[in-house]
Amino acid sequence: MTKEERITSFKYSVLQHAKEHKNITDTCQLFHISRTIYYAWLKRFIKFGYLGLADKVKREPKMPNKIKPDKERIILNYIIDYPTHGPKRIANELGQQGVTISDTGVYNVLKRKGSNRRLTRLFFA
Numbered sequence: 481m482t483k484e485e486r487i488t489s490f491k492y493s494v495l496q497h498a499k500e501h502k503n504i505t506d507t508c509q510l511f512h513i514s515r516t517i518y519y520a521w522l523k524r525f526i527k528f529g530y531l532g533l534a535d536k537v538k539r540e541p542k543m544p545n546k547i548k549p550d551k552e553r554i555i556l557n558y559i560i561d562y563p564t565h566g567p568k569r570i571a572n573e574l575g576q577q578g579v580t581i582s583d584t585g586v587y588n589v590l591k592r593k594g595s596n597r598r599l600t601r602l603f604f605a
Contacts, residue, residue, distance in 0.1 A: 484535060488530070488534045488535075492533055494511050495518075497511070547581065551579065556595075559595060559601050563598070564601070568583040568586075570586045571583040574586075
């Protein structure tokens with residue numbers, strides 16, 4: 481039995497216990513869950529049946545403001561040449577070269593790559 485199946489089975493057993501004993505408060509205390517969670521499970525069970533108790537599959541979030549890989553490459557190439565420059569200076573220098581990017585965007589790229597500190601940029605270079 482997989483983990484997801486065990487979780488679904490647990491949720492179903494909580495609902496069955498509450499139905500048999502006709503006391504939701506005691507059931508929730510016994511299984512250490514809140515009444516809000518119980519009613520959410522009950523609503524999904526009524527609407528979708530047993531399969532509704534399975535955890536929902538979450539989709540990957542869309543990041544429309546994420547910097548494009550070509551700009552990331554430009555930033556990383558820049559810090560190889562000038563590892564002591566900070567995000568603000570990098571953004572200004574790249575702006576003069578025609579690459580528009582904010583200092584916060586530069587910082588986020590450096591942070592994602594683990595080079596947001598001067599010492600790590602020196603080792604990266």
